[in-house]
Amino acid sequence: MATPVQAGAFRFPPASDLPVQEGMADPFVGPDGTRLTSRGQWSKQREYLKAMLAHYLYGSTPARPRQFGLKRAWSMPAFDGAASQERYAIILERNGKRATFHFECIRPAARARMPVIVKNCSTFFAPGKGAAASDTVAARHAVQRGYLLCKFQRNEVALDRANNREGGVFPLYPEHDWGTIAAWAWAHGVVIDALDRLELADMSRIVVTGHSRGGKAALCAGIYDERVAITAPNSSGTGGTGSLRYFEKGQRPQRLILHKRQFPHWWVGRHFEFDGKEDRLPFDAHTAKALVAPRALLNAHARQDYWANPYGTELTARAADVVFEWLGAKGKQGLHWRDGGHAQGEEDWLALLDFADQQFFGKKPARSFSTLAYPDAAVPVRWTAP
DSSP, X not given: OOOOEEETTEEEOOGGGSOOOSSSOOTTXXXXXXXXXXXXXXXXXXXXXXXXXXXXXXXXXXXXXXXXEEEEEEEXXXXXXXXXXXXXXXXXXXXXXXXXXXXXXXXXXXXXXXEEEEEEESSOOOSSSHHHHHHHHHHHHHHHTTOEEEEEEHHHHSOSSSSOTTSTTGGGOXXXXXXXXXXXXXXXXXXXXXHHHTTOEEEEEEEXXXXXXXXXXXHHHHHHOTTOSEEEEESOOBTTTBOSSOOOTTSOOOOHHHHHHHOTTSSOGGGGGGTTOGGGOSOOHHHHXXXXXXXXXXXXXXXXOGGGOHXXXXXXHHHHHHHHHHTTOTTSEEEEEESSOSOOOHHHHHHHHHHHHHHHHOOOOSSOSOOOSOTTOOOOOOOOOO
C-alpha cells in the first residue's frame, strides 16, 4: 500500500488504495469517513472537497497576484457607436520572470460598472465564421442588455499542448503543479481583478464561461473564485460537467485514457492514476457542481453533442441538485438543451443571458432551465442529504 499524500490539512491516498465507489461518490462524507449531519458543517466539507479536486484533478494553484501591469492596447467604437471595444494587456512578473496575456471587452458605450461575462477562448472578437463571429453576435446581445462581454486569450496564459511548462504563466510559479485547465481558470480571476481596477465590473454580478475545454476551465474558475456569481460551462464534457464514469449506451465515451494520450497537460499527473480505475474516483462532475452552490450554475449543452456526454452531464446535475436544494439554493442550477452539435452558438448565449437576467434582476425567462433530456434515466446515487 502506498503512503497517502499530505495536501494541506488533508491526506489523500493513491488511486489504487481507494475503495470502489458504488454509484456516484457521496459528497457528504468527510475526510474522517463520517457523514455530515448539518448545513453548518458544509463550509469545512467544501474546503475538503476543493482540496480533493486540486489533488486528484486540477493541481496546486497559486494565489492571484496582488499587483500586475495593466495597459490598454487600443479602443474603438462598436455596433454603430452603441458600444466600445477595447483590448488590454495584463503583465505578470515574479521571480525574475514575465508573462503577458491579453483580453478584449465589448461594453455599452457609457462607462460604468456593469454585469460582466468573462470567457476564456483561443480567439478574440471578429466578423466572419466560427467562435469569434458567434461571440461577436453574443456581444451585441449582451450590450443591448447592459452587460460587458470579455474574452481573454488563454493560449497566452498556457499553451494548449503537452510539454508547455516553459511558457505562459508556468515559469512564474514553479512550485505549483497545476495543469493547463487550472491555469486558464486562474486567469479568469486576474481578468476580473483588471476589470475591477478599470471600474467596469459590477463585482456582485460576475459570470464566467467557456466552451468545451474552455468550459472545463470555467467550471474550475467558478469553484475556486467566490466572486463568481454564475458559473456557465458550455458543453464541457469529461473533466467538466460530464461524468467521468457514466455515458449513454451506444455512444463513444470520452474516457480518461484519451486525455492521457492526447491532453496530458490539462490535468495534474495524479489524475491519470485513475486510468482503468475510474470506479475508484472519490468524486465526479456532481462534486464539482456542488462546490459552486449556493451560487448559480448554468450548463448549456446540445442534445446530439455526444462526445461531450450530455447523458452524464444531466445525471451529475440531478445528483448535484441534492446539494443545491439542501443549501437552500433550489433553482440556482440550470440546464439548457438545444438540438445540434458541439458549439457555443447564439442560442446558447441567449440562454446564458436569460439565466443571468433571472438570477441578477429577477426577470422571468422565456425558456425553462429545468427541462430534462433524459427524464427516465436513473441517477446512480445511494445517498441522500443529511
